[in-house]
Amino acid sequence: MAHRFPALTQEQKKELSEIAQSIVANGKGILAADESVGTMGNRLQRIKVENTEENRRQFREILFSVDSSINQSIGGVILFHETLYQKDSQGKLFRNILKEKGIVVGIKLDQGGAPLAGTNKETTIQGLDGLSERCAQYKKDGVDFGKWRAVLRIADQCPSSLAIQENANALARYASICQQNGLVPIVEPEIIPDGDHDLEHCQYVTEKVLAAVYKALNDHHVYLEGTLLKPNMVTAGHACTKKYTPEQVAMATVTALHRTVPAAVPGICFLSGGMSEEDATLNLNAINLCPLPKPWKLSFSYGRALLQTRRQPRRLL
Amino acid sequence: MPHSYPALSAEQKKELSDIALRIVAPGKGILAADESVGSMAKRLSQIGVENTEENRRLYRQVLFSADDRVKKCIGGVIFFHETLYQKDDNGVPFVRTIQDKGIVVAGCENKLVGTVLAGLDGLSERCAQYKKDGADFAKWRCVLKISERTPSALAILENANVLARYASICQQNGIVPIVEPEILPDGDHDLKRCQYVTEKVLAAVYKALSDHHVYLEGTLLKPNMVTPGHACPIKYTPEEIAMATVTALRRTVPPAVPGVTFLSGGQSEEEASFNLNAINRCPLPRPWALTFSYGRALQASALNAWRGQRDNAGAATEEFIKRAEVNGLAAQGKYEGSGEDGGAAAQSLYIANHAY
Numbered sequence: 164m165a166h167r168f169p170a171l172t173q174e175q176k177k178e179l180s181e182i183a184q185s186i187v188a189n190g191k192g193i194l195a196a197d198e199s200v201g202t203m204g205n206r207l208q209r210i211k212v213e214n215t216e217e218n219r220r221q222f223r224e225i226l227f228s229v230d231s232s233i234n235q236s237i238g239g240v241i242l243f244h245e246t247l248y249q250k251d252s253q254g255k256l257f258r259n260i261l262k263e264k265g266i267v268v269g270i271k272l273d274q275g276g277a278p279l280a281g282t283n284k285e286t287t288i289q290g291l292d293g294l295s296e297r298c299a300q301y302k303k304d305g306v307d308f309g310k311w312r313a314v315l316r317i318a319d320q321c322p323s324s325l326a327i328q329e330n331a332n333a334l335a336r337y338a339s340i341c342q343q344n345g346l347v348p349i350v351e352p353e354i355i356p357d358g359d360h361d362l363e364h365c366q367y368v369t370e371k372v373l374a375a376v377y378k379a380l381n382d383h384h385v386y387l388e389g390t391l392l393k394p395n396m397v398t399a400g401h402a403c404t405k406k407y408t409p410e411q412v413a414m415a416t417v418t419a420l421h422r423t424v425p426a427a428v429p430g431i432c433f434l435s436g437g438m439s440e441e442d443a444t445l446n447l448n449a450i451n452l453c454p455l456p457k458p459w460k461l462s463f464s465y466g467r468a469l470l471q472t473r474r475q476p477r478r479l480l
Numbered sequence: 481m482p483h484s485y486p487a488l489s490a491e492q493k494k495e496l497s498d499i500a501l502r503i504v505a506p507g508k509g510i511l512a513a514d515e516s517v518g519s520m521a522k523r524l525s526q527i528g529v530e531n532t533e534e535n536r537r538l539y540r541q542v543l544f545s546a547d548d549r550v551k552k553c554i555g556g557v558i559f560f561h562e563t564l565y566q567k568d569d570n571g572v573p574f575v576r577t578i579q580d581k582g583i584v585v586a587g588c589e590n591k592l593v594g595t596v597l598a599g600l601d602g603l604s605e606r607c608a609q610y611k612k613d614g615a616d617f618a619k620w621r622c623v624l625k626i627s628e629r630t631p632s633a634l635a636i637l638e639n640a641n642v643l644a645r646y647a648s649i650c651q652q653n654g655i656v657p658i659v660e661p662e663i664l665p666d667g668d669h670d671l672k673r674c675q676y677v678t679e680k681v682l683a684a685v686y687k688a689l690s691d692h693h694v695y696l697e698g699t700l701l702k703p704n705m706v707t708p709g710h711a712c713p714i715k716y717t718p719e720e721i722a723m724a725t726v727t728a729l730r731r732t733v734p735p736a737v738p739g740v741t742f743l744s745g746g747q748s749e750e751e752a753s754f755n756l757n758a759i760n761r762c763p764l765p766r767p768w769a770l771t772f773s774y775g776r777a778l779q780a781s782a783l784n785a786w787r788g789q790r791d792n793a794g795a796a797t798e799e800f801i802k803r804a805e806v807n808g809l810a811a812q813g814k815y816e817g818s819g820e821d822g823g824a825a826a827q828s829l830y831i832a833n834h835a836y
Contacts, residue, residue: 374690381683387731418736422696426767427730456735458767 170384171342179389180429182307182347186267186391187430187460191238193349193393195434195466196226197271197310199243220249227257231264239267241310241349241464247301258305269308269349270301272337276314285326288313288333291340298344308347310393310464311337315354317368317400322354327375335379342386349432349464351393352376356436358400362407366397366415373423387427393464394420396433396446409442413449421455432464440469487693488651496698497738499616499656503584503700504739507808508555509772510658512743513543513779514588514619515560523779529788537566542786542796543779544574548581549801553808556584558619558658558773564610575614586617586658600645607653617656619702619773620646624663626677626709631663636684644688651695658741658773660702661685665745667709671716675706675724682732696736702773703729704745705755718751718758725755726762726770739769744777746829749803752777753810760813771811776829778803 171179186193198206203222204214212218223246240261247270250256258268272294276286288311298309313330315322330352338348352372354365373394380387397415399407420431433450435443443465450461463469488496503510515523520539521531529535540563557578564587567573575585587610599620610618622639624631643659650657661681663674682703689696706724708716729740742759744752752774759770772778781803786796809815 370690374687378683378687381679381732421767422734422736423690424734425731426733426735426765427727456767458735458765 170339171386171389175342175345176386176389178345179342179347179386182267183389183391183429186238186308186347187432187462188238189235190460190462191234191236192463192465193239193241193269193432194226194237194469195241195310195464196223196246197241197243197269198466199271200245216245219245223249223257224251227251227260234265237266238462239269239308241269241271241308242306243271247304247306262305267307268305269310270306271312272297272309272341273311273313279326279329282323282326283318283320285316285321285323286314287326287329288337291333291336294337294340295344298341298346302345306346308349308391309337309341310349310351312351312353312393315352315368315372317354317358317360317364322368322372327372331372331375331379334376335383335385338380338385338390339383342389347389347391348385349391349393350376350380351434353393353434353436354395356395356398356401359402359404360400361403361405362397362399362411362415365395365399366419369395369397369416369419370422373419377423377425387425388429390428392424392428392431392459393434394431395436396438396450398436398438398446401437409445409449410453412446413453414455416446416450417453417455417457417461420459421457424459426458428459430460430462432462435463435465435469487648488695488698492651492654493695493698495654496651496656496695499584500698500700500738503555503617503656504741504769504771505555506769507812508553509774509807509811510556510558510586510741511543511554511778511804512558512619512773512775513540513560513563514558514586515775517560517562523783524788527783527787533562535788536562538788538790538793539783539786540566540574541568542782542793543800544568544577545793546797546801546804550804551581551583553804553811554581554583555771556586556617556773558586558588558617559615560588564613564615579614584616585614586619587613587615588619588621600642600649603646603649604653607650607655611654615655617658617700618650619658619660621660621662621702624661624677624681626663626667626669626673631677631681636681637688640681640684640688643685644692644694647689647694647699648692651698656698656700657694658700658702659685659689660743662702662743662745663704665704665707665710668711668713669709670712670714671706671708671720671724674704674708675728678703678706678725678728679731682728686732686734696734697738699737701733701737701740701768702743703740705742705747705759707745707747707755710746718754719762721755722758722762723764725759726764726766729768730764730766733768735767737768739771741771741773744772744774744829747777748829749777749780753803753806753815754817756807757810757813757815760811769811772807774803774807778807780829 341348647657
């Protein structure tokens, strides 16, 4: 077993680590504006707007045309492929607008789920084919980080060892390929909140999943200092009758992380997973106040939780 | 996948976590006084002393009769099985002397059978007995070696699994397991190679501990520092060793682990202290206590001063206290160096293929 085949040079490591740190510096977080066409369709339908490319462009223009002070709280924005190449009304590329504001541009890299036969409707993630070439192109087009969302659920016999193993492995392959192309991989193993399980059960599952993810990242020689983690907070299932306080959510979440996430990971940006804007913020605050040791930055990568309000008042004609 | 079968109750977890924290309280580390009969033979022959049970008792007495100065730098002592049941000249059991100083006692769990580590059979019963006899933590040493094709994936996996089983069984019996996956310094590999291997081994260990539902807050880790092989021609500074070591740990050891107690692995007393000090001054963030679990590196000078003579016992004990205090400072990054060169403190304590 030799280390004679280092995956990255010193310069590559430095670049990746600097990008990762700049995204989570000083309490900054990530705006996840990478809804696919289909998902945007759902969102726009709720405010009775037609799902056209122009309407999607206009909506993103609203987000990105805020003044530069936004860079105090947003370190990175995840874009959908289409948005990377769209321009504002003055003909300026969105990605350049963001970069000028000092915000790092990221891209969604996965290509949706594929079923795992022999399981209780569990899935793995597609997108590895041609990933290296796509990453290289995105890097040329100004992208510095990528995101890949693996989905696991809690139910009867779920998540199974196969689902955990397979998703952890896919995440690790994706992360390795990203780093080879100068992109910081955001690793997102989301355990969705569907179900009636309690907080303790979610914590247990989260610990098992994260342990598998970090073992896979290690096996694939991924440089942890040049990655970010985007996990779910530890919460009870949506249908759980028991209610928990932000402090309970925080304690369960930080406990799970500190049992599994090595200190070398610079930042953890939580997904909001359907929480209301208020809850997402209260929970994140409680997490940052939690008395356990927290050697990583603890921040956000929110989509719906940042965008809900912005969508409501707007009615496109 | 339910969690409906928790391995430990909340009370059990608290007990384990409290014990672990006491052992690695700031400025404290572990005295590994668990040399097997065979290892003691080597040590005693070096100072011309016969390897009898009485001589081993007299030697341990030298260490354990240290005065209260050791209370602030020794958090735990690992005993060999025989020693757990021995007494001092006044008939006071060593275990009691140590506990009365507020120091936690451990028994050494594994035993060598040929080159395969055995010891899982009947481990639960032995742990229960050790707990009754005053032990609150235990140690299990697995050995890996760097060479052309080693450590192999199988060796890493198998040793990680054994460590995890041992840890799980210990916790069931109220004993904090010290997990020791030692990568021997034998060989001519450089610092980077050792770092790479250490990261692979530790990642496997923590995955196995997770799989076996081990409560990390109630464990300690006893790894090698990341160093070049003994036959490596390149020399590295304590700062380089510290950086490589802390980097490897940051990439693999979850922050929930309360403390990392390094083995000295053949480093001289001075080297072991300087390196530990550099580790505690390393600029990278370190969420666990970083301290010592030294055998040879705490005892070499004491052994040399004693030479089997009762009249030397006091001076020998002083040597031990001195090393203990130095390492207590190193564990806080406060050691300024003794200014001595030569003597037992600077002599390498390397033994090829070191086994107990």
